[in-house]
Amino acid sequence: MGISDTVIQIVKQWASMGRDPLGTESLKVLWAASNPPGPFQPDAAQDLADQINKKFGTSLKAADFDPGSIKTVNNLIKAVTQG
């Protein structure tokens, strides 16, 4: 799978979604919509950062996510090519 496809599948599983997330969708909103057991920051953001780091060898941290600059799925795809 390519970068976009892989990131989308990771976010889909992370937010327990039944469909693929759109690139413009907010990660925080996707997390809230999943009836989360805990907060987006730092727990869920760290979990997502860890999954992305494992897959792409990046060095993302929870603080990079909303209210940091990574707010949407597209932001995350961009971060993978940069991080």
Added chain:
Amino acid sequence: MKHRSSRCNMKAAIFLAFAFLICGIHAVSQTPGVCAQQGYKILTPTALAINCITSVDTLKINGGSGTVVLHGDANYLQAVGNVKVSQFNDADLWLLLTLSGSPGRLEAGKKYTVTLNLSVTAIPAAKPESIEIDTTETYSVAASIVDSQSATHFQYSSVVGISDTGNALSFLKWEDLGGGRMRKVMHDCNIPVLDGENHLLSAPAKCSTLTTISSTPTEDQLKEVDPDNVGIYNVQFAEAPATPLIPGTPPFKTIFGNPPKIDPKSRFSPKKAPATKDASQYYLNLNWAAGRGTVPAWVLDGKVAPTLWMSRGFALGPAASADVGNNKLSGQTYTDTIDFGFTAQKPHFFRDAPHPVLGEVLFVTGAKYETDKEFDRDDVLGTADLRFNFSGLYHTRQVGALQRFSRAMKQYEERVNAGQKPAYTPQVDDFQPPLVGYALDFHTGIEAGGSIIDTTVHASTGKATEVLPAYSIFRFVPQVHGLLEVGKVSFDANMTGRGLTLTENTVLETASDTLFLKQVSGWKGLLTLTNTYAFDPQGHFAINFIFKDGFAPPVYQRVNAVQAGLLFKY
């Protein structure tokens, strides 16, 4: 080749295609056969990639055809060739467009319109779509979107592909690490930059290593490309720029064989401070305190816990916290605790079961040096804590507001996909949070270590001293944390118990500034209740009351008082 006789028909077709684009595509995001495009990349002079918002498989697009038209001046249009639409092998959000015919090639610095007729599996073809293509070879340079790296990491980006050789497509190279893992390949390089006085400098950095394909790639070779890796080039400076630097000519060409033009506004700029308090990882709260039998005094409650790095799912970083003040009487309003150390934390979410009772466990471990504000205690502790979050017990007002927005967006999408045109697009800020929000979590933990040496404790006033003998520490630390939000008022309660399995020593100070040694064992509890009232809906201005009752290590002096403070957030 000019087609002046068919110019009017072509313009009409383009107009209609634009109308479909504006009226249809932006509103219908997941309609089968319609690629609501959110970008494009120029792979070669004869190949393009179109980025759809939704996956091509979901849209049931299985191919298609089209035409490319060059825009000259207002009275000049030129057919460039035909388009074949196909899919990439590993990039499901992208469509591959290959050009043929005469001349069948794009040129640099031009504007084109691509009109597509996409074919769709099992349903009639959708209406034609039009896409504007600009082949201007301008590259912008921006700091990485990853905040923790934005001081040194920058990226050149453009819709026009990069070429290492000047005649073939190059793109980011990834190294396969096995097990589905991969990593970008970088190499040492020097990047030309201009300082504020126009002096040409060379900045040491690591640059993207690129993969280059054939200068005349086949369609099958193009299908292997991931367009997300096209048109971008990463630079990681060895040192963060101290002043804004103007990017010089980068070490690559465009796929048209020309040196790239750099957006004149682009800079390698020093990192800015976090824009908001929430974006920072430092907390400082200064309160005025009052309690029974005490003099009003100040209390400093601060915490520093930045994450420095991530390893194996653990976020590691230093941790420092202080809850100190200047009050010296028995009814002190602060716990007189200062901690230095490091923590490592890792969350685990239970997603395998459809409706898990236990939704999350957060494991936090670390080591800390625990003392008081006089630094006459020396406890060294290893800590481990498990926080249990059960399903259904985390529904803050913010989560409620985001869920309302999410539901509204879903209804909006359904209406749009049914062919309706809703009057407005929902925005997050349109939705008020519910009146009530809540959160409840439970902890179990241990603290083990000891007071490593005998120390001499000094009275806060006068010359009294008392020797505090060394002792060992092993504590069980259960904890319950609850949050109740009702409108602008929130109540945050934290109940911490400490079961001291070993007898600990402490030196207490009386109101008359005398000291005495006391041995502490059994259970010691501490209740912290924080009540906050926000004056405005945005929470810019708030007043908070903190009630503390109980005993906290290492002093274990009774705390029973109220603090009040004001909170400004802008």
